[in-house]
Amino acid sequence: MFLALLLIILLCTPNQNSFNVSLxxxxxxxxxxxxxxxxxxxxxxxxxxxLERKTCxxxxxxxxxxxxxxxxxxxxxxxxxxxxxxxxxxxxxDAITNTYAVPIEPMSNKSDWIAxxxxxxxxxxxxxxxxxxxxxxx
Numbered sequence: 001m002f003l004a005l006l007l008i009i010l011l012c013t014p015n016q017n018s019f020n021v022s023l024x025x026x027x028x029x030x031x032x033x034x035x036x037x038x039x040x041x042x043x044x045x046x047x048x049x050x051l052e053r054k055t056c057x058x059x060x061x062x063x064x065x066x067x068x069x070x071x072x073x074x075x076x077x078x079x080x081x082x083x084x085x086x087x088x089x090x091x092x093x094d095a096i097t098n099t100y101a102v103p104i105e106p107m108s109n110k111s112d113w114i115a116x117x118x119x120x121x122x123x124x125x126x127x128x129x130x131x132x133x134x135x136x137x138x
Contacts, residue, residue, distance in 0.1 A: 028073040038077075040070040049074050054086060066091060 029041040036052035047070045048057045055061055060068035065088030067075060075083055089095050107113075 025069075025073045025076055028070065030073050030077045038074045040073055042070070051075075051086065 027042060031039045031041070033039055033048075036050055038049045038051075040047045040049055046057075049055070049061070049071050051071070051074065054065075054067075054071075056068050056070050058068055058070060061071050067083060067086050071086065072083070075086070084092070
């Protein structure tokens with residue numbers, strides 16, 4: 001996930017430094033199958049990327065909801081500079097701002113807490129532990 005975020009930052013920012021993003025993708029070979037479906041070959045493994053559905057057969061594109069390295073290679077090959085349409089709204093500025101828009105009230109001192117009687121009566125025991133036979137592992 002970190003690599004994908006780094007690639008998005010590098011592709012979205014103006015090229016002010018001498019870092020070449022294409023060096024990251026030089027081991028990825030992109031072959032177009034249709035307008036939205038691509039095959040990306042990486043070290044003998046073929047990954048299928050669908051930009052329309054925002055999916056990759058590696059699963060990272062769907063899981064993280066940001067383009068994986070394979071999808072980024074496809075976007076680079078297609079010369080797409082704006083990757084924001086391929087990212088989830090959760091990673092966008094408005095979502096982060098809205099998350100912290102509601103003020104969070106600090107908790108008072110623990111001695112001032114009022115706990116319901118049913119919670120105070122509840123007894124929580126440690127989990128049962130059975131010692132395994134043999135010498136313990138380090």
